[in-house]
Amino acid sequence: MSGTPPLVDDAVRWVRPHTPRGGPSAVTVAELQERHWPAVREIYATGIATGQATFESQPPDWARFAAGKPAHLRHVAMDEGGTVLGWVAASPVSARPVYAGVVEESVYVHPSAAGRGVGRLLLQALIASAEAAGVWTIEAKIFPENTASLALHQKLGFEPVGVRRRLGRMSHGPHAGQWRDVILLERRSATIGS
Numbered sequence: 001m002s003g004t005p006p007l008v009d010d011a012v013r014w015v016r017p018h019t020p021r022g023g024p025s026a027v028t029v030a031e032l033q034e035r036h037w038p039a040v041r042e043i044y045a046t047g048i049a050t051g052q053a054t055f056e057s058q059p060p061d062w063a064r065f066a067a068g069k070p071a072h073l074r075h076v077a078m079d080e081g082g083t084v085l086g087w088v089a090a091s092p093v094s095a096r097p098v099y100a101g102v103v104e105e106s107v108y109v110h111p112s113a114a115g116r117g118v119g120r121l122l123l124q125a126l127i128a129s130a131e132a133a134g135v136w137t138i139e140a141k142i143f144p145e146n147t148a149s150l151a152l153h154q155k156l157g158f159e160p161v162g163v164r165r166r167l168g169r170m171s172h173g174p175h176a177g178q179w180r181d182v183i184l185l186e187r188r189s190a191t192i193g194s
Helices: 034-050 062-068 118-132 147-155
Strands: 011-015 026-031 074-078 084-092 102-109 137-142 159-169 179-188
Touching: 026 118, 034 062, 034 074, 034 084, 034 102, 074 118, 084 118, 102 118, 118 137, 118 147, 137 147, 147 159, 147 179
Parallel strands: 102 137
Antiparallel strands: 011 026, 026 074, 074 084, 084 102, 137 179, 159 179
8 A cells, every 4th residue: 555545534444455364355544532442452451461562561541541642643443343453542742832743652453453554554544643733753662672563663754763771671571570672763744844
């Protein structure tokens, strides 16, 4: 798929011809709303359990999640039956006005939907909505071991800008007690702030 389709109304439908793992041929990307939260929370918890997605030890409740992530910067991907396959959301990096156009994103895909292009569709939707909202920088912080996420982000224009060494200590999962590095990537808008 080339280019980023514009987001219209509250949902966009991308039709994919064939998926390598026999998945659904159509994926709908829509605004992440409270009704999606049980599935989103489950996907988030699955990612947390891997120890490769975040320093968080458990998902927040809906109110805390929604409070930090503007509605226009959060999306879900669903199959033809309405099953949530993944989600993406971004939050402002600072309340200071000078950083009004800088956000940090997170993207999670259910393991059963891995390799089907769901993460790419979600990030493309976020990029489109961020550009429409005047965002000039999208940041991502990814563990170096999460090579699939690093590759996906780089394919969509995110560039590594540094490594934050021993940024935090894991409190859970297979890396509990270990200090972890984080690679900082950013995607700068080609039209906003250039």
